[in-house]
Amino acid sequence: MRQTTSIGALALLGLARSVATQTATTPYTDPLTGIDFQAYADPDTGYTFGIALPETVTTDFIGQIIAPLTDGAGWAGVSLGGPMVGPLLLVTWPNEGEALYSFRQATEYANPPVYAGDVAVSLVTIPDGTFVNDTHISLTFLCEGCVDADLSFAPDTASSVAGFAVSDSPPEDPADEATALVFHSYGYGQFGVILANATSAEYDTWAAMATGGSSAPTSSAAAPSTSTSAR
Template identity: 45%
Template sequence: MSRQIFLSSRCSVVSLAALVSLAALVSLAGAQTTAPFTDPATGIIFQQFFGARTNFGFGIALPETPIDSFIGQLSFPLAGGTDGWGGFSLTGDMEGPLLMAAWADGDKVVSSFRQSFNEDDNPPEVTGTFSLKPIAAGTSITGGVLTYTFLCEGCLDASLGLGAAATAGTAEMGWALSSIPVRNAASPAGILDFHDSGFGDFEADLVGARNALFDTWAALAGDPVGPGAGAVPIVPDAAEGDSGDEDSGDEGGSSGGVTRGGATRGGVTRGGATRGGVTRGGATGGGATGGGATRGGGSSNDGNGSDSDDDD
């Protein structure tokens, strides 16, 4: 009898180990990761995340020895050729870390730094010891696609979500895309509505993003973008590790008298129902496809062939 129990327990341990290994492999296979991409307009070599469903792209380039700056590139289709915004965050979570968003105002690209503590509301513009310097040669609005290349000085800072020490491997970053027109689009403090076209996180290969030509590329940057009226100082050390669940820590509880974790938040149902008229929890975020635009030379890194719509 004892031998039978021992063998049964041993089989259970082996089975559990096999399941854990299988789960790890499935998770790895489904991860959205960056891949090398050379921008044809500037020659800058990025590690780029590119979503096949939304045609949203974000690329990052670093010096051989990262200190506090990187070169970034946003590219995404504008709804109707003119509307919406796209952005990225320095962690896989949109709440807490430094964010940057860009949008079109006619034939001009407008951008600003943001910080969000409540994704239901417009994130306020923030200021700090960081700055954004556009690279004109890599910035355009063509065929309904906005491309914005920039030097982000002072942006590599652990208190903002991603420090230089974290560039020794891969790091989780976030992205978001909205088809909703930006209100007061001429101002860096323009009003950003919900990212209804898609959002999620990805793994950035920051070792692969390093390049000896970084200083040459950084020299292409122009003057820093100034903040709009009403910008506030950023709150440092507000970013938390992304748990893969935007409501982690509040499951089944409440926040500000509003039930979370499958019920409602701000009067809008979450967890697979609707929010602001946009289906969430694995749906299509309003069904937007990015206008069918393609990213010249880009590569798809969705892992499972679609952009995540359930994590931010």
């Protein structure tokens, strides 16, 4: 939480200017971390997603989600395979100044339960690119085990499709990583991801910036209630 609102705003402004008119990712260097992403910014919501890959892709990638908050509240997520139903979902929201997150997987257009699949996935944050302020949340992370042909994309894939969702209302219980999510009425959609342009020889240096253990639920986590619709 060391970043100030002004630094975060400058980062968002630079990203919005570079990719706001695109329907697919374009190059973007995050000023907070120095990471070179293939990034997409939605011009209607201000949601952004970036991805960085090693030159030889295996199972991991570096990602970044930046999303607007309304009165300091809301949530945002990415579908790593495009649609809501089927692929691995990652959602993030603020709680007491921290960016919480969890992996989800939906089998229908309803509140997605915590991911409980056979592939082990985990997330480690990159602190320099992770912050919450009055207007935005940013989650920059190392996603371990997340490259998978069924959950996201195959390691040798040159391009893929991802999806996004943004809500201006908080989850039912922001302190609970398995909380039910409210409907993403603020915005949602899909975009192209140019994976072939996301690789870099600097990947290992950037991945080493990830610190701390994974606090996101993994495949062994229990599913939460599905009382609140989210689609």
